[in-house]
Amino acid sequence: MKEILIVLSGxxxxxxxxxxxxxxxxxxxxxxxxxxxxxxxKMQVNGCLGxxxxxxxxxxxxxxxxxxxxxxxxxxxxxxxxxxxxxWTISSKMxxxxxxxxxxxxxxENPPFGRYERYPVRDCAFLMTAADNYFWxxxxxxxxxQFTLVNYIGFHDKGMLLAGGCGDTNGxxxxxxxxxxxxxxxxxxxxxxxxxxxxxxx
Ligand SMILES: Cc1cc2nc3c(=O)[nH]c(=O)nc-3n(C[C@H](O)[C@H](O)[C@H](O)COP(=O)(O)O)c2cc1C
Numbered sequence: 234m235k236e237i238l239i240v241l242s243g244x245x246x247x248x249x250x251x252x253x254x255x256x257x258x259x260x261x262x263x264x265x266x267x268x269x270x271x272x273x274x275k276m277q278v279n280g281c282l283g284x285x286x287x288x289x290x291x292x293x294x295x296x297x298x299x300x301x302x303x304x305x306x307x308x309x310x311x312x313x314x315x316x317x318x319x320x321w322t323i324s325s326k327m328x329x330x331x332x333x334x335x336x337x338x339x340x341x342e343n344p345p346f347g348r349y350e351r352y353p354v355r356d357c358a359f360l361m362t363a364a365d366n367y368f369w370x371x372x373x374x375x376x377x378x379q380f381t382l383v384n385y386i387g388f389h390d391k392g393m394l395l396a397g398g399c400g401d402t403n404g405x406x407x408x409x410x411x412x413x414x415x416x417x418x419x420x421x422x423x424x425x426x427x428x429x430x431x432x433x434x435x
Pocket of ligand 1: 243244245247248249250251317318319320321322362363364365366370399400401402406
């Protein structure tokens with residue numbers, strides 16, 4: 234049994250991304266994992282101010298909901314980042330949330346090349362929805378996930394589900410017309426059963 238934290242960021246309340254995250258959650262719960270979903274839409278998480286107070290032993294100066302998420306981040310075995318594609322990348326809410334990892338970094342006396350501090354390291358996965366479905370639709374978002382969360386912070390990649398062709402937001406969510414929800418369910422169910430290949434692109 235693993236502790237799974239799904240961070241949903243942006244998107245409509247019952248939109249494509251929320252449905253994708255729910256389908257993943259259903260599969261993971263059925264596989265016996267404990268899953269918590271937090272929606273950044275319902276909380277206030279600001280981007281980093283770069284004040285560097287945290288680098289001098291102080292608690293992050295911002296009085297927002299990120300503080301309540303820190304224990305959840307530290308407890309999780311797997312963090313799932315779920316976002317709609319906005320202007321070819323992750324939502325601003327997701328970006329703000331990731332920036333705040335800065336204040337939970339710890340000093341690393343011997344950092345690997347290209348990294349300056351130590352982060353709470355766990356597994357991660359990435360769920361996205363978009364209107365378009367071209368071969369390049371998710372290129373920037375997937376690259377950001379790989380570069381920032383996997384290469385830089387050091388998470389262990391458990392895979393991405395890039396759900397294109399879900400329709401635009403000028404109408405009802407159309408994800409049910411695709412097979413992405415079934416894929417998300419199976420992704421969640423199989424994530425720790427040894428049958429999925431880490432780093433899979435679904
Ligand atoms: C501000 C905004 C920007 C968007 N940018 C893109 C984009 O760059 N590429 C794309 O394919 N879809 C884009 N979309 C469409 C959404 O990614 C797509 O409809 C998504 O599934 C909406 O998620 P939701 O149903 O969870 O709200 C954008 C939608 C909005 C509202």
